[in-house]
Amino acid sequence: METRFLGIPELAEAPSVAVVVDVMRAFTVAAWAFARGAEKIVLAESPEDALALKARHPGWVALKDGPPAPGFDAVNSPGLLRSADLAGRTVVQKTTAGTVGALAVREASLVLCAGFVVAEATARVLRTRGCDRVTFVVTGEGGRADEDLACAQYIALRATGTGTEATDFLRRAAASRAAAELAEGVRQGVHPDDVALCLELDRFPFAMVATSEDSLMVLRPSVRSAGPDR
Numbered sequence: 001m002e003t004r005f006l007g008i009p010e011l012a013e014a015p016s017v018a019v020v021v022d023v024m025r026a027f028t029v030a031a032w033a034f035a036r037g038a039e040k041i042v043l044a045e046s047p048e049d050a051l052a053l054k055a056r057h058p059g060w061v062a063l064k065d066g067p068p069a070p071g072f073d074a075v076n077s078p079g080l081l082r083s084a085d086l087a088g089r090t091v092v093q094k095t096t097a098g099t100v101g102a103l104a105v106r107e108a109s110l111v112l113c114a115g116f117v118v119a120e121a122t123a124r125v126l127r128t129r130g131c132d133r134v135t136f137v138v139t140g141e142g143g144r145a146d147e148d149l150a151c152a153q154y155i156a157l158r159a160t161g162t163g164t165e166a167t168d169f170l171r172r173a174a175a176s177r178a179a180a181e182l183a184e185g186v187r188q189g190v191h192p193d194d195v196a197l198c199l200e201l202d203r204f205p206f207a208m209v210a211t212s213e214d215s216l217m218v219l220r221p222s223v224r225s226a227g228p229d230r
């Protein structure tokens with residue numbers, strides 16, 4: 001498998017297969033939303049778009065990063081979301097890095113959104129589909145966020161089938177700037193358990209696939225299909 005690791009500003013043309021990584025916190029939050037019963041997540045272009053979508057669909061749950069904001073129902077925190085009842089709900093998510101990265105590769109034929117909590121499930125999709133060229137989008141800090149790069153490198157190694165040990169990759173993520181900012185209260189809309197929740201390896205058995213639906217980019221969980229792994 002040929003892999004490359006790019007920041008959002010480095011995405012020149014649409015890749016064929018993209019794995020968009022945001023460990024802290026967008027795609028850990030997305031995975032928790034599905035675990036709490038959400039049917040789908042619409043990735044919004046802007047806070048204004050998120051609110052406009054919610055205005056058209058009052059039953060939808062609008063979520064954005066930063067502090068609680070008027071019109072929004074939730075913040076981008078796994079610790080705060082893990083007790084929410086989202087059964088059957090549609091979540092509209094807008095964050096600084098993760099959702100922007102996914103929208104930047106919306107023309108790709110396969111878009112997976114990932115963090116450590118869905119690492120093995122994501123790698124399995126790449127293996128079973130026999131993807132030979134994969135672009136990992138390292139969403140944080142213009143491509144330099146080490147929590148995202150470490151997770152991307154780990155998934156890439158798992159996808160090639162090698163028995164990669166996760167410890168060093170998780171250690172890098174735990175030592176990242178994002179982890180420090182979350183722990184020190186620099187970032188807002190934070191629960192004390194957020195960093196630990198973002199570092200839970202393979203907490204969930206599903207991968208997360210984003211596709212275009214009616215001009216929106218929609219993320220859904222993808223449970224392992226029957227049949228042999230390759």
Ligand SMILES: O=C(O)[C@H](CS(=O)(=O)O)OP(=O)(O)O
Nearest residue numbers: 024025026065095096097098
């Ligand atoms: O909510 C987060 O952790 C960040 C927001 S920021 O980097 O603190 O501004 O967003 P994400 O897109 O999940 O990295």
Ligand SMILES: [Mg+2]
Nearest residue numbers: 022024025140
């Ligand atoms: Mg991030």
